[in-house]
Amino acid sequence: MNMLSEAPPADPQVDGSGPAIRIAAVPRRDEATSATANAEYIVELQDVSCYYGSFRAVRNVDIKVAKNAITALIGPSGCGKSTLLRTINRMNDLIPSYRSEGRILLDGQDLFAKSVDPVAVRRRVGMVFQKPNPFPKSLYDNVAFGPRINGYKGNMDELVERSLRRAALWDDVKDKMKQSGMALSGGQQQRLCIARTIAVNPEVILMDEPCSALDPRSTLQIEELMAELKRDYTIVIVTHNMQQAARASDTTVFMTMGDDRAGYVVEQARTIDIFTNPKNQLTEDYVSGRFG
Amino acid sequence: MTAAAPTATPPLSPIATPFEPALARRKLTGTLFYGACLAAIGILLLALAILLFDVLSRGLPWLDLQFLTGVPSRRPAQAGVLPALVGSLEIGLIVGLITFPIGVAAAIYFTEYARDTRLNRLLQTNISNLAGVPSIIYGILGLAVFVRLLQLGPTVMAASLTLTLLILPIVIIASIEAIRAVPSAQREGAYALGATRWQMVRRSVFPAAAPGIMTGIILAMARAIGEAAPLILIGGLGFVTFLPSPFSAGYTVLPLQIFDWAKRPQDDFASISSAAIIVILVLMLLLNGLALVVRARLSRHIQW
Amino acid sequence: MTAPPIVLTRRRPLSERIIESALFLSAVLGVLTTAGIILVLAAQTFEFFFEVSPIEFLTGTKWSAAIRPYAFGILPLVSGTLLVAGIAMIVAVPLGLLSAILLADYASPRVRTIVKPMLETIAGIPTIVFGFFAINFLAPQILQPLLGKSNIGTFSALSGGIVVGLLVTPLIASISEDAMRAVPRGMREGAYAMGATKFEVVRKVVLPAAVSGIMASIILAMSRAIGETMAVSLAVGDKPQLTFDPTESVQTMTSFIAQIAIGETAQGSIQFKSLFAVGAALFVITLVLNLISGWVVRRFRTVY
Numbered sequence: 001m002n003m004l005s006e007a008p009p010a011d012p013q014v015d016g017s018g019p020a021i022r023i024a025a026v027p028r029r030d031e032a033t034s035a036t037a038n039a040e041y042i043v044e045l046q047d048v049s050c051y052y053g054s055f056r057a058v059r060n061v062d063i064k065v066a067k068n069a070i071t072a073l074i075g076p077s078g079c080g081k082s083t084l085l086r087t088i089n090r091m092n093d094l095i096p097s098y099r100s101e102g103r104i105l106l107d108g109q110d111l112f113a114k115s116v117d118p119v120a121v122r123r124r125v126g127m128v129f130q131k132p133n134p135f136p137k138s139l140y141d142n143v144a145f146g147p148r149i150n151g152y153k154g155n156m157d158e159l160v161e162r163s164l165r166r167a168a169l170w171d172d173v174k175d176k177m178k179q180s181g182m183a184l185s186g187g188q189q190q191r192l193c194i195a196r197t198i199a200v201n202p203e204v205i206l207m208d209e210p211c212s213a214l215d216p217r218s219t220l221q222i223e224e225l226m227a228e229l230k231r232d233y234t235i236v237i238v239t240h241n242m243q244q245a246a247r248a249s250d251t252t253v254f255m256t257m258g259d260d261r262a263g264y265v266v267e268q269a270r271t272i273d274i275f276t277n278p279k280n281q282l283t284e285d286y287v288s289g290r291f292g
Numbered sequence: 293m294t295a296a297a298p299t300a301t302p303p304l305s306p307i308a309t310p311f312e313p314a315l316a317r318r319k320l321t322g323t324l325f326y327g328a329c330l331a332a333i334g335i336l337l338l339a340l341a342i343l344l345f346d347v348l349s350r351g352l353p354w355l356d357l358q359f360l361t362g363v364p365s366r367r368p369a370q371a372g373v374l375p376a377l378v379g380s381l382e383i384g385l386i387v388g389l390i391t392f393p394i395g396v397a398a399a400i401y402f403t404e405y406a407r408d409t410r411l412n413r414l415l416q417t418n419i420s421n422l423a424g425v426p427s428i429i430y431g432i433l434g435l436a437v438f439v440r441l442l443q444l445g446p447t448v449m450a451a452s453l454t455l456t457l458l459i460l461p462i463v464i465i466a467s468i469e470a471i472r473a474v475p476s477a478q479r480e481g482a483y484a485l486g487a488t489r490w491q492m493v494r495r496s497v498f499p500a501a502a503p504g505i506m507t508g509i510i511l512a513m514a515r516a517i518g519e520a521a522p523l524i525l526i527g528g529l530g531f532v533t534f535l536p537s538p539f540s541a542g543y544t545v546l547p548l549q550i551f552d553w554a555k556r557p558q559d560d561f562a563s564i565s566s567a568a569i570i571v572i573l574v575l576m577l578l579l580n581g582l583a584l585v586v587r588a589r590l591s592r593h594i595q596w
Numbered sequence: 597m598t599a600p601p602i603v604l605t606r607r608r609p610l611s612e613r614i615i616e617s618a619l620f621l622s623a624v625l626g627v628l629t630t631a632g633i634i635l636v637l638a639a640q641t642f643e644f645f646f647e648v649s650p651i652e653f654l655t656g657t658k659w660s661a662a663i664r665p666y667a668f669g670i671l672p673l674v675s676g677t678l679l680v681a682g683i684a685m686i687v688a689v690p691l692g693l694l695s696a697i698l699l700a701d702y703a704s705p706r707v708r709t710i711v712k713p714m715l716e717t718i719a720g721i722p723t724i725v726f727g728f729f730a731i732n733f734l735a736p737q738i739l740q741p742l743l744g745k746s747n748i749g750t751f752s753a754l755s756g757g758i759v760v761g762l763l764v765t766p767l768i769a770s771i772s773e774d775a776m777r778a779v780p781r782g783m784r785e786g787a788y789a790m791g792a793t794k795f796e797v798v799r800k801v802v803l804p805a806a807v808s809g810i811m812a813s814i815i816l817a818m819s820r821a822i823g824e825t826m827a828v829s830l831a832v833g834d835k836p837q838l839t840f841d842p843t844e845s846v847q848t849m850t851s852f853i854a855q856i857a858i859g860e861t862a863q864g865s866i867q868f869k870s871l872f873a874v875g876a877a878l879f880v881i882t883l884v885l886n887l888i889s890g891w892v893v894r895r896f897r898t899v900y
Contacts, residue, residue, distance in 0.1 A: 091789060096704065120315055123791030133782035136805055136898045145800070146790035151312035182899060193786065200311070200790055313791070322795030326702060332694035333711055339762055340718055343729045350732075394622050401619035417890075419626045424816065424886040425879065426823025428853055429633060432875045436636040457629050464626070490615045518722030521825035521850070524857045547724045547826065554728045554830055562732055569725050576720055 042067040042234050043088065043125075043204055048102035049262075050083050050092070057083045059262040061102070063253055065204070070230050072249035072271065073238045076291065079255045080263025081238045085206050088236070089125040090118035106204070123150055126202035130209040132189035134181030139164075139173055142181040142192055146200035159199055167195035168225050187218025194225065198233065205229065207237040211244065223248045242287060246275050254283045347573075351566030359567055363533040364549065368560035373568050376549035379448060379528075379536045380517050380575070383545060386452035386538065388513045391463050394456075396498075396505060399467030404493050423461040430458040431522030439526060446527020448538045451545075454522050459512040466512070470504025471497060503590040510583040514576055520547035546572040637879055640872030647866055653873060659836040659847075661856070661867050668870055670877060672836040676753065676846035677878075680828055681821040683757025683842055684764060688817055691761070692768025693810065699769070700776035701784075701798050719766035726759040727830030734758060735831075747843055751833030754842035759831060760824050764817040771816065775809025776802050780900055808896035815889035819882045825850040849878045 043065035050058040058080040065071045073081045083092065090111065092098045104111040111121050123146075135142050143160045152159065160177075164170040169191040173179070181192055190210060197205060207226075211219040226235055226248055239245050245252050252274040254266045267280045278284045285291055354368075362372020398419075406412040434454025444450040474497050482492035498505075520528070527541070528548045536543030544552075546568060553565035645653070648668045656669015699711055735755045739748050748754065779802050787797045803810070833845030834855055847855075856871045 089789065091785065094785075094788065117315060117319075119319070119791055119793050120313065121791075122789055123311075123313060127785075127789040129782060129785060129789075131782055133780070133786040135783060135786070135801060136900070145787070146792075147311070149318075149790065149792050149796055149800070151314050153312060196786075196790065318793050318796065322793045325795050325798075329694045329698040329702060332691045333698060333714075336691055336695065336718065336762070336765065337710075337714060340714060342733065343721075343725070346729065346733050347725070394625065397619045397622035398625065401616075401623045405616055405619055406623070415623050415626060418630055420890070421883060421886055422626060422629060424819055424882060424889075425633070426825070426850065426882055428823070428825045428850055429637075429875055429879050431857070432853075432872065433629070433633050433636055437632055460629075461626065488609070488612055490612055514720065518720075518724075520722070520724055521854065524825075524854050529858055547722050550724050550728065551826060551830065554724075554731070562728075565728060569728060572722060573725070576722070580720060 040067050041065060042107060043236070044103075044105040045084075045088075046103040046105065048084070048087065048100060048104060050080065050087055050100045051098065052095070053097040056260070056262045058087075059258070059260075059264050061255075061263075061265050063265060063268060065234060065236055066251060067234050068230055068232070069250040070226055070235045070237060070248060071251045071253065072245035073236065073253050073255060074240075074242060074245050074286075075255035075263070075266075076257065076286070077240070079257040081255055082208050084255070084263070085208055085236065085238050086127075088204070089127050089206055090121050091127065093118050123200050124202050125204045125206060126197035126200065127206045127208065128190070128193050128197055128210045131213050132186060132193050134184070134189050134192050136180055136182050138178045139181055139184075139192065140177045143196045143199050146196055150200055163195040163199040164192075166198055166229070167191045168221065168228075169195055185218075186214050187221060190214060190218070190222060191225065194222075194229075198229070202233065204234045204236065207235060209238055209240060212240060219244070242275075246271060254278075254280075254286060256282055256286065347566045347569050350563050351568075351570045354563045354567040355570055359564070360571070364531060364552075365533075368553075368558065368564050371553075371564050373546070373549060373564075373571055375532045375535055376544045376546045376568065377571060379532075379543045380545045380547075380572070382448050382536065382538060382543075383452050383455060384513050384517045386448070387455050387459065387516045388509060390452065390456045391460055391512065392509055395460055395463035395509070396467055398460075398464045399471055399505075400493055400498075402464070403468055403471045404489065404497065419461045419464050423465060426521075427458055427519055428521040428525070430454055431525035433457065434522060435525045444539075445541050446543075447541055448536050448543045451523050451526045451528060451543065452538075454526055455516040455519060458519065458522060459516050462515070463508055463512045466508030467501070467505045470501040470508065473504065474500040503587045506590060507583045507587045510579055510586060514579040514583075517545070517575060517579070518547060518572065520545065520551060523548060546575070633879065637872055637876040640869055641876045644866075644869040644873040647869070648873075657838045659852075661852070661870050662859070666866065668873075670849075670874065672838040673847060673849045673852055673874060674877070675838050675840065676832065676836065677822055677848040677850070679753045679840055679842060679846060680757045680760060680832060680848055681818055683754060684761035684821040685814070685818055687758055687761025688765045688768055688821075689814055692765045692813070692817070693772055695765070695769040696772035696776060696810075697798055697803075699773045701794065701802060715766040715769050718763065719770075721763070722826075723763055723824060724826040724830070726763050727756075727827035730755045730759045730827065730831035743843065749833075749843075749845060751831065751835075751845040752843050753832055753846045756828045756831035756848075757842065759827050760821050763824070763827065764820050767817045767820060768813045771813035772806070772810045775806040775813070778809070779805045779898075783900075805898045805900075808893050808898065811896065812889045812893045815885055815892065819885040819889070822885070823850060823878065823882050825854055829854045849874050853878075 041064040045061050045063040048058065048061045049056060061084060073085065075081055086092045087100050088104055088111070092100070100112065102112075106121070106124065110116070135145065137145070140160055143163050144156055147156065147159055161170060161174075164173065169188060172188060173184070181189065184192060194205075211222050214222065223244065226237070229235060237245075237249065249271045251268065252271045253268040254274060255263050256266055257263050267274065267278060267283045269279070274283060275287050278287060359372050360377070361374050362370065363375055364373075365371045402412070402416055406415075431454060434450060434457070438444045438450035438453045439446055444453075478496050478500055479492055482496040487495070523545060528544055529552060530542055530544060532542055532544040534542070550565050550568045550572070553561045553568065653668055653670055655671065656667060657671045658667040658669050659672040660667040695711065695715065699708060703711060731750055735748070735750045735752065739752070739755055783801055783805065784797050787801045792800070828848050829851040832848060832851060834847050834851060835845045836847040836852065837844065839846065852874055853871050856867055861867045
């Protein structure tokens with residue numbers, strides 16, 4: 001089954017309230033190839049396992065994430081994709097019973113080393129969540145939150161504007177900066193969350209099903225945004241939506257749950273290969289919809 | 293791929309990073325704050341411990357059977373706490389018995405019957421305000437209405453009715469919470485079978501809310517037993533050497549007995565005051581324990 | 597033989613309507629109570645104002661109800677009340693808030709099993725016990741050694757304020773903790789994900805979002821402290837004087853009411869009527885505070 005041969009999506013209605021960037025008519029096949037071919041691996045997971053207490057949720061994962069590319073993590077519900085994602089920026093440290101094994105290298109530095117502070121990791125590895133979670137503060141304060149905490153010494157107004165432009169939100173909200181972040185629509189809230197994430201200039205942006213709470217139009221806008229953002233950042237996205245992975249990512253990692261209820265990586269390859277020519281039967285079964 | 297450039301496209305290079313995270317300083321502030329939180333808990337724990345230790349060390353030596361079964365006396369060594377204890381228990385019981393039907397009835401009305409009209413919202417606000425009125429004001433009300441107007445005189449009955457008014461708002465609020473916690477699926481199921489509203493409430497909602505309601509009532513009873521201020525105005529302070537009964541004049545309760553003895557300068561009176569404090573603390577402990585047991589036993593019968 | 601047809605139309609049965617009326621009456625009891633309080637206080641205060649001018653009552657700086665020459669300026673009682681309540685807030689707000697923050701964001705389950713019962717225990721101890729603690733331990737063993745016997749006696753506003761602060765701390769802690777727990781987890785995660793320390797998440801995200809509940813809890817605690825009778829009656833003494841010196845013995849509105857009630861004051865005497873007038877003032881103050889608390893919650897509530 002070749003999803004990439006379907007007709008390209010129609011352009012959305014431009015009524016002045018969407019992003020200024022138009023939806024691409026053709027999937028980015030060439031860029032995907034070039035991205036993985038000459039990539040440095042900015043993030044490497046080596047033999048990573050994740051435990052909640054004595055329960056092993058993820059086992060022995062090896063993943064290589066290429067720089068300035070979009071890597072998608074797909075798989076059926078409950079196979080540990082989100083757990084794995086949250087391990088990369090050490091968000092799971094907030095759960096008392098959690099521990100992990102293995103190494104995660106960011107630019108060659110092991111994030112699990114004793115000397116590494118999770119708080120420092122999270123500035124370099126940002127995260128956008130499934131349900132948009134803006135603060136009940138003004139839009140300006142939402143975006144400025146991260147920089148302020150991290151001691152930004154430059155011009156805050158300029159940084160806020162730049163971040164909102166990059167998130168394709170500036171034109172919508174530039175007159176309403178004092179409005180509460182919660183007053184925006186779902187898609188706008190998510191773009192606000194993206195803006196504040198990039199305001200602290202991370203190297204990697206993790207996205208945990210960022211579009212699952214959004215309507216299709218907002219979803220397309222976010223995917224288009226991701227394509228822009230990968231020029232400057234590396235993106236790892238967990239998604240339930242195979243079509244989204246096929247549309248938007250350069251590399252795909254397929255995970256599933258084993259009989260011991262621990263998730264593991266079945267296959268990692270270029271997105272086109274995963275969807276058109278997977279090496280593993282399980283992968284073939286999943287992407288053709290036989291389970292999941 | 294085409295990307296229309298609208299108003300100025302941002303530069304392609306990553307954002308320059310004049311960040312000074314100052315992580316060490318921020319973590320230090322956090323640790324100091326955590327220390328302050330622990331210190332606060334420590335202070336509270338220490339205060340509580342000292343209070344209990346002081347009371348126990350003073351009172352335990354004086355707590356014997358004679359104390360528990362005797363009556364007050366001018367001489368501390370012969371004083372006993374029985375009239376006060378009996379008074380407290382009588383009042384607690386009567387208060388519980390009266391509050392239960394009225395409080396639950398009002399709560400059921402507010403949650404199941406009342407439409408969202410202005411009147412009903414006002415009634416509810418009124419109950420919340422009543423919960424915040426100082427207890428001694430209830431004493432003033434009780435004096436005027438129960439002692440004088442209804443001619444009950446300074447009796448256990450008047451005291452019980454006064455305290456009922458005091459804790460009724462609390463019971464109503466707690467019962468409302470318990471009833472609201474019942475999932476609407478329970479109600480809908482009953483209606484779907486053709487039950488009238490009252491049948492639904494009596495057979496479906498009330499049993500489900502019962503643990504919460506009973507807990508609320510027992511805790512409110514504990515509160516009533518611990519309250520002394522209103523009873524000062526209902527004649528609860530006196531030298532009572534007989535066992536009070538509901539309708540005859542003259543009674544006392546544990547908190548007021550404690551108050552009476554604590555005001556006297558002699559050390560021995562401080563000691564028997566402590567002993568009485570131990571008695572009332574044990575009573576509170578038993579009531580709170582009863583509330584937990586009742587909750588556990590009633591909850592067992594509910595299966596969602 | 598077929599079953600008789602089910603009647604689909606029928607008037608709501610009489611029993612249902614009787615039940616609804618009964619429930620409604622229970623709810624209305626709340627209104628009756630409020631009406632009763634207002635009537636009783638107003639009537640006697642009105643009579644009081646025949647003998648003492650309202651201006652003197654509200655603005656006079658000398659209060660002497662028992663000793664001639666009589667004076668009925670309420671300001672010394674108000675200042676006593678505010679002094680004690682103010683000290684209580686200074687104690688309760690930090691202890692209560694830090695405990696709440698600990699419980700909401702910092703505490704491991706093990707710490708919770710110590711802290712929550714401790715707070716509930718403090719809340720469950722009858723207030724008279726705190727009064728006893730004040731005069732038998734706090735004043736002689738801590739305040740006097742610390743500040744000198746010549747500077748502070750057994751009875752003082754400081755002693756009363758400290759114990760009242762201890763006893764309202766659980767109120768602030770539990771309401772504030774609820775308010776902080778209501779802040780959605782996603783909001784905290786968003787802040788953590790940008791590299792915030794736990795203290796920063798609490799300070800910049802959780803507390804601002806929970807601020808309306810926290811403020812309401814503080815106002816409610818203040819109202820409770822103002823209305824507290826038994827602990828202050830024992831702890832602060834009975835010297836009505838207009839002062840803000842915490843080492844002085846003062847008299848609060850509530851302890852004055854208690855004093856008059858305890859003494860053998862004749863009904864219809866001016867002293868007795870002054871009790872109602874002071875009660876009215878107390879009622880008004882606490883009512884206003886409770887209304888402000890409700891308004892604060894509605895006005896500043898964070899919408900998630």
